[in-house]
Amino acid sequence: MKHLTEEEMIEHYYSEDLYKADAEIHLQACKQCSQSYAELGKLLGSVRAPEPPARSSDYGDQVWRSIQGALQPYPAKQKRSFFQWPQLAYAAACLLFLAGAFLAGRMWEHAHTKPSLASNPQQTKERVVLFVLDNHLDRSERLLVQLNHAGAEGEQVDLPLRGEAQQLLTDNRLYRQSVDRSNDPLLTAALDHLERVLLEVANSPEELSAADIARIEQEMNTQGLLFQIRVLRTKVSEQKQDAQAISKGVTL
Amino acid sequence: MGNDDYALVRSVLAGDKDAYGSLVARHSQSVFRVAFRITEDEADADEIVQEAFLRGYRNLEGFDARSNFRTWIYRIAMNCALDVLNKRKNQMVVPIAEDYDGEQATVQLADRAAGPDRLLLSQEIQARRYAAMEKLTATERVAFVMRHMEDRSTEEIAGALGIAPNSAKQAVFRAVQKLRQSLAPLWVKS
Numbered sequence: 001m002k003h004l005t006e007e008e009m010i011e012h013y014y015s016e017d018l019y020k021a022d023a024e025i026h027l028q029a030c031k032q033c034s035q036s037y038a039e040l041g042k043l044l045g046s047v048r049a050p051e052p053p054a055r056s057s058d059y060g061d062q063v064w065r066s067i068q069g070a071l072q073p074y075p076a077k078q079k080r081s082f083f084q085w086p087q088l089a090y091a092a093a094c095l096l097f098l099a100g101a102f103l104a105g106r107m108w109e110h111a112h113t114k115p116s117l118a119s120n121p122q123q124t125k126e127r128v129v130l131f132v133l134d135n136h137l138d139r140s141e142r143l144l145v146q147l148n149h150a151g152a153e154g155e156q157v158d159l160p161l162r163g164e165a166q167q168l169l170t171d172n173r174l175y176r177q178s179v180d181r182s183n184d185p186l187l188t189a190a191l192d193h194l195e196r197v198l199l200e201v202a203n204s205p206e207e208l209s210a211a212d213i214a215r216i217e218q219e220m221n222t223q224g225l226l227f228q229i230r231v232l233r234t235k236v237s238e239q240k241q242d243a244q245a246i247s248k249g250v251t252l
Numbered sequence: 253m254g255n256d257d258y259a260l261v262r263s264v265l266a267g268d269k270d271a272y273g274s275l276v277a278r279h280s281q282s283v284f285r286v287a288f289r290i291t292e293d294e295a296d297a298d299e300i301v302q303e304a305f306l307r308g309y310r311n312l313e314g315f316d317a318r319s320n321f322r323t324w325i326y327r328i329a330m331n332c333a334l335d336v337l338n339k340r341k342n343q344m345v346v347p348i349a350e351d352y353d354g355e356q357a358t359v360q361l362a363d364r365a366a367g368p369d370r371l372l373l374s375q376e377i378q379a380r381r382y383a384a385m386e387k388l389t390a391t392e393r394v395a396f397v398m399r400h401m402e403d404r405s406t407e408e409i410a411g412a413l414g415i416a417p418n419s420a421k422q423a424v425f426r427a428v429q430k431l432r433q434s435l436a437p438l439w440v441k442s
């Protein structure tokens with residue numbers, strides 16, 4: 001059994017011990033510690049605070065009179081008004097600086113934004129076209145990848161491809177007509193090529209054999225088309241990012 | 253009371269010196285009581301009260317609005333008491349006969365306890381206690397008085413004396429040990 005140290009007993013006496021309950025249990029169980037603790041209590045109990053001699057009711061006044069001569073009054077503080085010159089001037093200077101910084105920022109933005117690409121309706125329309133065209137090329141690319149993949153593995157193709165090709169075909173016609181007017185021969189040629197492939201797939205029989213797929217691949221050069229589509233996608237994505245950046249610059 | 257005190261402090265700092273008189277009148281009795289318990293000397297206690305309020309006035313700009321003026325002035329009084337005790341220690345010449353001697357104490361007590369009057373024993377204890385208290389260092393004495401007689405926590409003592417809580421606790425321990433050494437023989441014989 002670990003006995004309580006003198007320090008622990010003193011802490012317990014003044015109720016400052018962290019483990020008060022543990023000390024209490026130990027004191028009940030341990031006769032030796034209990035006896036020491038009782039002696040300590042008796043000793044400290046005998047040390048009583050000396051009774052201070054009474055002071056008259058005007059003791060405070062007496063103390064004040066004895067010290068007040070040595071005290072200098074604090075200088076009266078001036079009432080602070082916010083609308084005093086230095087504060088007002090400082091606030092005005094801050095406001096002027098902030099306004100100047102804001103205007104300079106605006107001017108800098110305008111100076112560094114291509115005015116020709118600013119928000120006119122034509123550019124807005126082009127951005128929308130780029131967005132949907134990117135989506136269309138993405139879907140077309142996936143279809144061509146699936147087609148090439150099926151051909152390589154020599155599988156019979158049951159055709160969710162056919163339905164997809166039919167949908168893409170309709171969209172592709174619209175895009176091709178739209179792009180015809182934009183003087184982009186590469187894109188026009190690619191969409192034209194894609195249309196032929198989509199037409200072939202969309203009108204293919206219920207089940208495409210490996211031989212049918214090989215024929216389409218060979219006749220339509222689908223590998224070459226896939227490459228073209230990927231190049232176009234990269235180009236369209238870049239144009240789209242440029243258009244978005246310009247759009248953000250303009251809205252600032 | 254606390255808010256009133258703070259209002260008075262603000263008045264003093266705004267140039268109204270007499271407002272400090274109200275603070276002195278309000279707290280000087282309690283400061284005297286503590287000062288006397290520490291020094292056990294009326295003149296020293298009066299000196300501490302005056303010195304504490306003087307120092308308080310001069311440092312009033314450092315008074316934190318969140319503090320309690322009473323606690324703040326107590327803290328200053330504790331420091332004044334420490335100074336007085338240290339000064340007293342330096343000036344004190346302890347007669348050899350007053351130094352504690354266990355054998356002598358036992359003999360004296362045996363003589364006095366032979367009578368039926370317990371009052372004599374009590375007086376003897378108080379005399380011994382006084383002598384034992386004089387042997388404590390200034391810090392031990394202030395810490396013990398605050399802990400034992402003023403029922404202040406270790407944190408309060410540490411704050412008043414500007415020491416770490418563990419140092420305050422150790423100061424109380426040492427004071428109790430010294431008192432025990434001085435007073436225990438009386439209890440054994442009684």
